[in-house]
Amino acid sequence: MTSKTYTNEFYDAIAEYYPLFYRDWETQLEREGLGLRSIFRNRGVVRVLDASCGPGTQTVPLAQLGFEVVAADPSGGLLAKARETAAKYGVQDKIQFVQSDFLHLHDNTKGPFDAVVSKGNALPHLLTDDEIETAVLTFFDLLRPGGTLVIGMRDFGPFMEDRPRFLPGFAHEADNGSEFISFDIWDWDEGPPVIATQNLFIVKGQGTDYQTIKRQVAFRPLSTDEVKVVLMEVGFEDVTDQPDRWERVLVARKPLGSS
Ligand SMILES: C[S@@+](CC[C@H](N)C(=O)[O-])C[C@H]1O[C@@H](n2cnc3c(N)ncnc32)[C@H](O)[C@@H]1O
Numbered sequence: 431m432t433s434k435t436y437t438n439e440f441y442d443a444i445a446e447y448y449p450l451f452y453r454d455w456e457t458q459l460e461r462e463g464l465g466l467r468s469i470f471r472n473r474g475v476v477r478v479l480d481a482s483c484g485p486g487t488q489t490v491p492l493a494q495l496g497f498e499v500v501a502a503d504p505s506g507g508l509l510a511k512a513r514e515t516a517a518k519y520g521v522q523d524k525i526q527f528v529q530s531d532f533l534h535l536h537d538n539t540k541g542p543f544d545a546v547v548s549k550g551n552a553l554p555h556l557l558t559d560d561e562i563e564t565a566v567l568t569f570f571d572l573l574r575p576g577g578t579l580v581i582g583m584r585d586f587g588p589f590m591e592d593r594p595r596f597l598p599g600f601a602h603e604a605d606n607g608s609e610f611i612s613f614d615i616w617d618w619d620e621g622p623p624v625i626a627t628q629n630l631f632i633v634k635g636q637g638t639d640y641q642t643i644k645r646q647v648a649f650r651p652l653s654t655d656e657v658k659v660v661l662m663e664v665g666f667e668d669v670t671d672q673p674d675r676w677e678r679v680l681v682a683r684k685p686l687g688s689s
Contacts (some may be wrong), residue, residue, distance in 0.1 A: 437555050438505050438678075440630075440647035441484070442517045445507035447632060448485045450602050450610050463491025465674060466547065466580065469681055472498075473578050475544040481569065482552030486512035492547075493521035499540055504531035518681060532556065532565035535572060542574035547557070549582030551677055553657065554649045557625060562657075566664045573684040579666060586626070587653030593618050599630075608636040626651040654678045 449455035472546060476498055483489040483501035485508050493499050493516065503509050509527055516522040530538035532548075546569045556562045569579050599612030610632065617627040625648050632643040657680060658669050666682035673679075 432551065437647055440645050441503075442507035443643075443645050444630065445485065445511045447521055447610070447612075448508070448511060450526045451600060453600060456689060459491045461520075462488045462549070463495050464470045466492060467495055469580055469679075470545060470578065473544070474576070474684035475578060477544050478543075478689075479535075479539060479543040479572060481535060481546055482550060483512050483527075483550040484508045484550055484552075486515035487548050488547055489525055490515050490519050490521060490674075491498065493524040493607045494519060497525070500526045500528060500543070502539060504529065528576075532568060533561065535568050539572065541572035543572055543577060544574060545578040545580065546573055547580045547679070549580065549581075549679070551579055551582065551584045551649070552650055553583055554586065555647070556651045557623070557648060559623075562652070563664065566660050566666075570664050570666065570684055570688075575684055575688050577684045579661070579680075579682045579684070580603060581657065581661075581682075582674060582677045583652075583654065583657065583680070584649075584676060585654040585678045586649070586651030586657065589626070590624065590651050590653070606636075608634070608642075610634055611648040622650055625649070654680060 437508045448472060452458045478492055478499050480489045480499055480501045483503045489499050489501040489512060501512055504534060506529060509529055513522060516525050516568050528538045553565065556565055573579065595616055597614040602610045612630065612632050615629040619625040619631065627646055627648050630645045634641050654671055661669050661682045665688060667685050669680060670683045671678055
């Protein structure tokens with residue numbers, strides 16, 4: 431099985447639960463929009479490609495803020511969730527949805543974009559050096575000169591040092607008393623390259639009657655410093671790095687003189 435289909439199966443399977451992987455989904459959408467608006471300030475951003483839109487976490491608030499958004503994702507389940515989120519917020523007509531992974535964006539979208547965004551740790555789903563470089567080069571090609579790239583990813587540097595096995599997730603209780611509890615067990619395959627597999631456990635139920643679901647997905651546990659090197663090798667400049675919840679956000683610019 432390729433990493434691509436394996437990843438899509440994971441996201442298709444968890445799409446219906448996605449908002450429950452946040453403490454407060456509504457607040458998260460608002461925060462994502464405000465965070466991106468502040469990054470885009472004074473950069474002349476109108477047209478944005480959200481290259482791993484998932485359930486619309488960045489796409490929907492960006493559309494609400496008046497940006498023109500093309501929202502791409504390879505998971506049909508998450509794209510359906512993104513459409514549902516957009517409809518809930520009344521912005522479905524302001525977004526163009528496209529089913530595509532990073533490596534096929536050239537076939538499925540048309541640049542130039544003022545900004546390309548990929549938040550939520552999507553890039554580390556690419557497991558080989560070649561795939562990662564090709565994806566970053568694709569972002570570069572799709573941007574106009576002077577355009578902005580925003581990549582949100584877990585900094586796997588400290589994670590690689592600690593090699594954690596157990597990570598707590600969230601516990602939510604619905605009005606009817608039913609509970610949704612999530613946590614991860616991580617497996618480490620020494621490679622090379624090292625591959626980290628997230629085993630996501632979802633426990634659902636009520637009273638003494640609970641059901642457990644387990645889903646797996648793989649990551650290439652790169653540090654943000656390693657990704658910054660790729661960005662600079664591809665030709666990006668002014669690369670910065672800031673924290674945002676559990677991920678770090680890398681912001682880079684395509685040089686004005688490049689084509
Ligand atoms: C954790 S979700 C993040 C979604 C959203 N951006 C967010 O912040 O909530 C990771 C996303 O990466 C997408 N993804 C996984 N592999 C990908 C690939 N090769 N190309 C593009 N997107 C990919 C998944 O389908 C999923 O939507």
